[in-house]
Amino acid sequence: MTEAVATSVSLNTRWRAWAIPAVVVILVCGSTLLPDAMKVYPKAWIVPFIDWFRELMAWLTQDTPQIPGLPPIREFTRAFAGGLNYLLDFFKSLFATGFHFRPGDGPADLPPLPWYLVIGLAALSGWRLGGRKLAIITFVGLLFIAFTGNWTSAMLTLASVIVAAAVSAIAGVAIGALAYRSKTFDRLLSPFLDLMQTVPVFAYLVPALMLLGFGPAAASAATIIYALPPMIRSTVLGLRRVPSETSEFGRIAGCTPFQMMIKVLLPSALPSIMLGINQMTMMTLNMVIIASMIGAGGLGYDVLTALRRLDIGSGLEAGLAIVALAVILDRQSQAAAQRSGDHKHDEQASFFMRHRVTLALIAITAVTYAIGLFEPATAYFPHDFVFSARASLNEFARWIAVNLSGPLNYIKTAFLWTVMIPTRNFIGGLPWFVPPLLVGIIGYAFSGFALALLSSVLVLSIFAAGLQEPALNTIYLCGLGTILSLLFGIPLGIWGAKSERAHAVLGAICDTLQTLPSFVYLIPVVMLFRVGDYSALIAIVAFAIVPAIRYTDFGIRRVPKHYIEASLMSGGTREQVLREVELPLAVPEILLGVSQTIMMALSMLVITALVGTRDLGQETYIALAKADAGRGIVAGLAIAFLAIVADRLVSAWSHYRFRQLHLT
Amino acid sequence: MERLYKLLKLAGTATAAAILMAAPQATAAPESQDPIKITLNDWSGQLISSKIMGSVLKNAGYNVEYVQADYLAQLTGMQSGDLDVAMEIWATTGREALEAAVKTGKVVNLGETGMVAKEEWWVPDYTFEVCPGLPDWKALNKCAAKFATTETAPKGRYLGGPVTWGGFDEERIANLPLDFTVVHAGTDAALYAELDAAYAKKEPIVLWVYQPHWVPIKYKGHFIEFPPYTKECYDSKQYNCAKPGGPVWKAAWVGVDKKWPGAGKVIRNFKISNEEMGELVKKVDVDGKDLDGVVADWIKANEATWKKWIQ
Numbered sequence: 013m014t015e016a017v018a019t020s021v022s023l024n025t026r027w028r029a030w031a032i033p034a035v036v037v038i039l040v041c042g043s044t045l046l047p048d049a050m051k052v053y054p055k056a057w058i059v060p061f062i063d064w065f066r067e068l069m070a071w072l073t074q075d076t077p078q079i080p081g082l083p084p085i086r087e088f089t090r091a092f093a094g095g096l097n098y099l100l101d102f103f104k105s106l107f108a109t110g111f112h113f114r115p116g117d118g119p120a121d122l123p124p125l126p127w128y129l130v131i132g133l134a135a136l137s138g139w140r141l142g143g144r145k146l147a148i149i150t151f152v153g154l155l156f157i158a159f160t161g162n163w164t165s166a167m168l169t170l171a172s173v174i175v176a177a178a179v180s181a182i183a184g185v186a187i188g189a190l191a192y193r194s195k196t197f198d199r200l201l202s203p204f205l206d207l208m209q210t211v212p213v214f215a216y217l218v219p220a221l222m223l224l225g226f227g228p229a230a231a232s233a234a235t236i237i238y239a240l241p242p243m244i245r246s247t248v249l250g251l252r253r254v255p256s257e258t259s260e261f262g263r264i265a266g267c268t269p270f271q272m273m274i275k276v277l278l279p280s281a282l283p284s285i286m287l288g289i290n291q292m293t294m295m296t297l298n299m300v301i302i303a304s305m306i307g308a309g310g311l312g313y314d315v316l317t318a319l320r321r322l323d324i325g326s327g328l329e330a331g332l333a334i335v336a337l338a339v340i341l342d343r344q345s346q347a348a349a350q351r352s353g354d355h356k357h358d359e360q361a362s363f364f365m366r367h368r369v370t371l372a373l374i375a376i377t378a379v380t381y382a383i384g385l386f387e388p389a390t391a392y393f394p395h396d397f398v399f400s401a402r403a404s405l406n407e408f409a410r411w412i413a414v415n416l417s418g419p420l421n422y423i424k425t426a427f428l429w430t431v432m433i434p435t436r437n438f439i440g441g442l443p444w445f446v447p448p449l450l451v452g453i454i455g456y457a458f459s460g461f462a463l464a465l466l467s468s469v470l471v472l473s474i475f476a477a478g479l480q481e482p483a484l485n486t487i488y489l490c491g492l493g494t495i496l497s498l499l500f501g502i503p504l505g506i507w508g509a510k511s512e513r514a515h516a517v518l519g520a521i522c523d524t525l526q527t528l529p530s531f532v533y534l535i536p537v538v539m540l541f542r543v544g545d546y547s548a549l550i551a552i553v554a555f556a557i558v559p560a561i562r563y564t565d566f567g568i569r570r571v572p573k574h575y576i577e578a579s580l581m582s583g584g585t586r587e588q589v590l591r592e593v594e595l596p597l598a599v600p601e602i603l604l605g606v607s608q609t610i611m612m613a614l615s616m617l618v619i620t621a622l623v624g625t626r627d628l629g630q631e632t633y634i635a636l637a638k639a640d641a642g643r644g645i646v647a648g649l650a651i652a653f654l655a656i657v658a659d660r661l662v663s664a665w666s667h668y669r670f671r672q673l674h675l676t
Numbered sequence: 677m678e679r680l681y682k683l684l685k686l687a688g689t690a691t692a693a694a695i696l697m698a699a700p701q702a703t704a705a706p707e708s709q710d711p712i713k714i715t716l717n718d719w720s721g722q723l724i725s726s727k728i729m730g731s732v733l734k735n736a737g738y739n740v741e742y743v744q745a746d747y748l749a750q751l752t753g754m755q756s757g758d759l760d761v762a763m764e765i766w767a768t769t770g771r772e773a774l775e776a777a778v779k780t781g782k783v784v785n786l787g788e789t790g791m792v793a794k795e796e797w798w799v800p801d802y803t804f805e806v807c808p809g810l811p812d813w814k815a816l817n818k819c820a821a822k823f824a825t826t827e828t829a830p831k832g833r834y835l836g837g838p839v840t841w842g843g844f845d846e847e848r849i850a851n852l853p854l855d856f857t858v859v860h861a862g863t864d865a866a867l868y869a870e871l872d873a874a875y876a877k878k879e880p881i882v883l884w885v886y887q888p889h890w891v892p893i894k895y896k897g898h899f900i901e902f903p904p905y906t907k908e909c910y911d912s913k914q915y916n917c918a919k920p921g922g923p924v925w926k927a928a929w930v931g932v933d934k935k936w937p938g939a940g941k942v943i944r945n946f947k948i949s950n951e952e953m954g955e956l957v958k959k960v961d962v963d964g965k966d967l968d969g970v971v972a973d974w975i976k977a978n979e980a981t982w983k984k985w986i987q
Contacts, residue, residue, distance in 0.1 A: 114739075218749070226745065226753030309744045317718055319865045321890065321961040322872050413873040425826045433827070535865055539873035543835060543861045544827060624862035630839065633862070637748050637840040638773070 032457045036450065043443045050443040053475040061477045066642030073222045086223065093229035099175045100228045108167035110391070123384040123391035127163055129377060131155065134340065136373075142347035149343060153336035161398035162311065162333040169310035170337065172228070172300045176235040177293050184240050184292065185285060188247025189273055198248070205241040210611070210655040212618045213238055213302055214632040215648020218641045231303035238299045242291040250284025251277055286349035293345050294527075297338050301529050302618070311337070312529060319535050324409040325402025331532035338527035413539035424546050432492065432545060439488045444480060447487070448472040451657055459664035467661065470653040477646050479628065486627040486654060489545060489620070490613040493552035497609050500553070501560025502602065506590070508561060509568035518565070522558045530555055530619045538623055548620035555619075556612040563605025567598030603666035610658045614651055628654075708935050711741035713760040715750045719864075720960045720967065721888050721953055722747075725763040725789065727971040729946055732982045735975075738939050748840075751777040754929045761786075761932065761943060767922025768793045768886065769841050774927055784933070786926040786940070790947035791888055794921045795843070797834065797900040798885035798892070800871075802878050811898040813852070820855035822880050832856040835870060835883035838863060843884065844915040848902075851916040856882075871895065888953045890961035945985035 077084045105111040107130070110120025131154045139147035157166045191198040213234050220230040254277055262276035278285070304312030311334050318327035384391035452468035474483045508515040534551050541547045571594050579589045595602075617629025624630070628651045635644030712733060714726050730740040745753055745762075751773055753759035765774045765785075777783040799810055806822050809815025816823075820832035827833070834856045836845050845858045861867035867883060868891055874881040875895055885891050885899070902918040903909075909917035926943055933940040956974060959965045975982065 218752075221749055221752055225756055226743075226750070226758035313718070313744060316865070319869075320719060320863075322865070322869055323964075410872070410876055414876045417873070417877065428826050531865075535869045538861075538866050538869045542825065542870050542873075543859055543866055620862075622862040623866045624838065624860040626860075630862070634840050636746075637838075639748055639752050 032453065035453055039446060039449065039453075040442070043446050044441065046443050050445075051441060053444040053478075053480045057476065058478045059473075059476045061473075062642040062646045064642070065645045066640070069219055069222060069641040069645075072219075089223040090225055093224035093227065093233070096175070096179070096224075096229040096232055097227055099179075100172065100232060103171035103174055104168055104228075107171045108164050110388070119388070123381075123388045124167070125377075126380050126384050126391040127158060127393045129380045130167070131158070133373070133377075134344075138340075138344055138347075141344055141351060146343055146347055150340050153340045156336050157333045158393045159397060159399050160329045160333060161393075161395075161400060162314065162330055163393040165309070165311045165314050165330065166333050166337055169297075169300055169304065169312070169334070172232060172235070172304075172310060173293065173296050173341070176232050176239065176296045176300065177289070179232075180236050180239045180243050180292050180296065181289055183236070184243025184288065185247050185278070187240070188244045189251065189278070191244065191248050192251040192277075193269075193273075201244070205244060206656055207649070207652050208237055209241045210614070210652035211648040212615065212629065212632055212651055213299060214618055214629075214636045215644045215651075217303075217636060218639050218644050221639075222641060228309075231300075235296055235299040235303055239292045239295045242295065243288045246284050246288025246291070247281065250281030250288075253284065254280040283349060286345070290342065290345040290349050293341050294338065297334075297341060297527070301334060315529050315531060319531060322535070323402060323406065324532075324535060325405030326400070327532050327535070328405055329400060329402060331528045334529060335524055335527045339523060342523075409536050409539065413536065417540050420540060424541055428546060432549070435492060436485075436488050436545075439484050439491075440481075442484075444475060447484070448475070451661065454661055455664065458661065458668045463660055463664055467657045470657050474650040474653055477650060479631065479647065479650050482626060482628045482631050482647070483650060483654070485625065486614075486617060486629070486651070489548060489552065489625060489627055490610070490617070490654075493549055493556055493613040493616070494606075494610050496549070496553045497556040497560045497613065498606060501557040501605075501609070502564045504557075505561045505564025505602075505605075506568060506595075508565040509594075515565065518561055522561055525554055526558050530616065531622060534619065534623055543624050545625060547623055548625045551620055551623070552613050552616045555616045556609045559605045559608035559612055563601050563608065564598065567601025567605070568594050570601065571597045599669065600666065603662060603669075607659050607662040610662065611655055614655050614658075617651060706736070706738045706939070707937060709739060710935070711739040712932070712936060712939055713741050713743050713758075715745040715753070715759050715762045716742050717745065717747045717750070717762075717764070720890070721957050722764045723967055724953065724956050724960065724971060725946075725948065727968065728948070728974060728982075729761070729763055729943060731971060731975045732946070732985060733939055733942060735982070736938070736942055736986045738936060748773050751783060751927070754927065755780055755782040757782075757929050757931055759929065761926070761928045763926055763946075764789065764791075765925045765927050766793045767925065768795050768919075770925075771922070774925065777927070782930050784928055784930050786928050786944050788923040788947075789926055791924040791950050791953055792921050793886060793888075793924055794899070794919075795837075795884065795886035796902070796919055797882055798897055799880075799882050799900060800875055800895055800897040803880050803882075806880055811900050813854075813900050813902045816882065816900055817852075817854050817856075823856070823882055828857040828859070830855075832882070834858050835867060835881065836860045837867060837884040837886075841884075843919065845884075847913070847915040851914050852902075888950050888957060890957050893954055893958045894962050942985050947985075 071078065072085055075084055075086070105120075105122075106125060108124055110124045111122035113121045131151065134154055135147045135151040138150035157163055187201070191201050216237065217230065217234055220234050224230040224233055258276060258280050259272070262272045267276060300310065301312035301315075304310040311330050314330040315327050315334075318324075318330060448468045448471040451471050452464040455467040456464035471483075474480075504518060508518045530551050533554065534547070537547045537550050541550070575593055575597065576589055579593050584592065617625075617627055618632065619629075620627070621629040621633040628647050631647035632644050632651070635641070635647060714730050716723055716726055726742065730742060733740050743759055745759060748770065750759055750762050751765075751770075754762065755777055774783070774785065778785055797813075797816075799807075799816070804810050807815060807819040809818070816832075821830060823832035823834070824830060825833045832855055834845065834849070834854075836858045837843060837860070839860050848854070849856050849858065861870070871881060871883055871891065873879075882900070885897070903916065905918040905920050909915065910920065926946065928940070928943065932943075956970055959970045960967050
């Protein structure tokens with residue numbers, strides 16, 4: 013029986029091995045003979061999705077009730093925004109600006125938490141969570157932020173992160189618990205989570221502004237939407253992994269379903285939830301930076317204004333302040349996640365002994381804050397201490413732009429002629445029906461009819477929305493970006509897996525690339541290579557290479573040591589072991605890296621729009637500038653559809669490879 | 677915690693009101709103590725206009741709050757009354773959006789700021805050496821090949837502004853005609869980063885420049901001279917002439933005139949010239965001075981000017 017299945021599958025795979033490339037080649041070559049008129053999706057068949065979404069938004073934001081008898085939806089969203097604004101206002105006052113009770117922008121009536129107290133408390137928390145090393149990282153990072161003059165902006169950003177992360181954490185755990193309880197809800201939720209992660213934030217910022225009003229709440233809500241999926245997913249995962257004995261025990265103890273969730277299941281799932289909180293916090297920070305570029309204040313805004321006057325030095329310093337903040341948040345939440353498993357309780361000690369550290373901290377906070385009350389100046393970082401290297405950094409950037417542009421531009425010209433321009437012309441020259449058909453065939457080959465239909469329909473609907481040209485540009489830029497990222501990233505990952513020193517260096521580079529706002533290095537890149545697709549491609553690769561490196565490194569490191577020893581003993585050389593044992597065994601992780609690389613490349617579209625590409629990212633950016641909610645949503649969905657198709661095809665391929673590996 | 681904060685806020689407002697009522701006023705008492713929310717966009721000129729306006733209003737006894745907002749999204753904010761005043765809406769980039777907002781009846785145009793926006797193709801002066809006859813457009817067209825790059829050859833490369841700025845450059849190239857291709861920068865940061873590098877290397881470049889802005893102050897260059905602008909040239913959708921200049925307007929939420937009628941008048945009176953703004957922008961963007969300091973100096977030096985706005 014199993015043998016019969018095996019033969020039929022392997023027959024099947026053998027058929028696919030030559031038939032698919034053949035069909036693809038015939039289709040592509042044959043289609044170049046077709047007349048030019050077939051290149052463009054027929055205008056008459058364009059579906060007015062954009063108008064539909066515009067009407068939907070108009071209906072959602074109208075002043076008259078949508079459902080008779082109830083207040084209009086806007087009232088509800090405004091009330092929600094009001095609450096969120098209060099929270100944001102409170103934390104921003106507490107950390108950055110101080111409290112203003114009188115209207116206007118005079119001096120604060122109550123000072124913010126003193127800067128040295130925040131640094132001290134953060135370092136202490138680092139020490140408690142992760143020992144001396146984490147304390148030093150935290151301390152040095154925050155001092156860097158303060159001395160480069162970015163303290164207030166960094167605290168504004170931190171306040172936004174805290175509010176958005178707290179709301180996401182609570183909402184994420186609640187929704188995750190619901191999804192764990194109800195299979196139907198889980199299934200309904202899944203596509204929404206995909207969309208929330210892949211639709212770029214520019215696309216729903218205009219609707220958010222319309223519904224939530226002009227203020228920090230809109231940006232914060234957009235951030236929460238973006239950061240929720242990993243929180244929900246890790247909660248569900250954590251709950252599913254709770255051993256059945258544990259829940260059995262709860263049932264015997266007579267818990268109600270609610271008690272069961274709060275007292276038994278959620279505490280047992282805590283390690284996984286904490287991991288979700290770590291990821292979610294990082295995504296929140298990323299998004300807070302992008303949101304502040306469109307007017308929410310904080311470090312992202314500083315980066316943008318500095319670069320607008322070509323003050324690259326200041327932009328870089330603000331960017332590095334973001335990196336410092338990100339590293340501190342990441343390490344501390346990771347350490348908290350690792351510690352969440354072990355609980356220590358010393359029930360014997362008295363209340364004061366058990367809480368002596370907490371009590372001491374409360375006392376210190378009260379005393380330093382009181383000092384700030386009487387001498388407000390002490391609460392703010394003194395201006396005279398600020399040290400900035402921006403002038404020399406600016407000189408350095410200009411020096412590079414002038415002196416290195418010659419040789420680097422030879423590479424650029426060669427690459428443009430041999431790779432980029434041909435690829436763009438090729439993709440742009442395909443008849444319109446080829447891309448939808450192609451993804452369908454690939455989907456059918458690796459998975460089946462369902463995936464083929466899904467992929468074709470999604471791609472076709474992008475064209476039907478009238479977005480063929482920007483979509484093809486997107487495929488060209490992100491496709492090339494992904495291939496280059498893998499080409500450079502996988503070897504680097506292998507190197508990192510083999511050498512501890514390389515691992516450390518690459519880790520630091522990856523951290524920086526992932527958290528430094530791309531705009532900071534995009535402007536110097538433009539100075540070197542001018543505005544155009546080449547500059548955009550560099551930005552995409554710089555960002556998308558990170559998962560390619562990380563997952564390869566991780567995958568190879570995870571290969572059990574005894575496999576490698578066995579193969580070495582049976583006489584394999586190092587290269588053979590790498591090629592024959594380690595890489596094949598690391599394929600699942602590497603493929604996960606591939607799919608993440610594609611996602612990252614697509615998410616960079618929003619940034620490349622800032623240097624002027626003509627892709628779907630530019631569409632969402634234009635929609636934002638014109639406050640056109642319909643156009644933004646449609647372009648955003650188009651990006652999400654491409655991401656979903658790419659993700660499903662890659663994972664279908666990896667399953668297919670996996671089956672092959674296990675049957676031969 | 678939140679409730680405590682609300683309580684504190686209430687108490688604070690009450691005491692503040694008491695103090696303010698007791699204090700003697702420099703001018704007539706403002707009609708409402710609520711802060712007037714002035715938007716801050718992301719370029720220095722706008723920040724300077726806004727901070728000058730804010731300082732003057734404060735001197736007139738009003739409370740002012742600055743709110744960061746996107747240039748075009750702020751019009752949505754003013755329609756809902758979340759924002760009150762936007763100091764710079766440029767006819768060149770914001771005309772349609774402002775007209776649409778005014779049409780809703782919730783936003784009013786508070787008149788011109790006195791600044792006149794100009795935007796046009798622009799070349800650095802060193803290009804005159806490789807391309808004699810500049811800044812005339814015919815001369816530019818003759819040496820189009822000198823402005824070419826790998827991507828655009830044999831046509832010249834014109835670096836345009838972000839797509840959202842409009843500008844009809846493609847139409848002008850097709851109808852004049854010009855041997856150029858438009859490459860759009862996505863932001864003005866990218867636009868002028870390229871100029872900065874080209875300027876340092878003395879490479880030929882032709883790009884979109886506008887004023888008042890720090891670029892035509894910092895770099896030596898000229899706007900290209902196209903056939904003069906006529907209404908007919910734009911009405912016929914030929915666009916084969918110079919670009920129309922236009923005023924920079926102030927806009928406000930319609931409620932401003934009801935809530936703070938006096939402030940509405942002060943804002944209408946605000947006037948500043950291109951030259952004066954250019955100097956202020958230079959101090960901030962080119963000389964690297966602190967923006968608030970530059971504004972404070974202006975307020976000190978021009979008391980006679982803004983006192984007139986208040987009366």
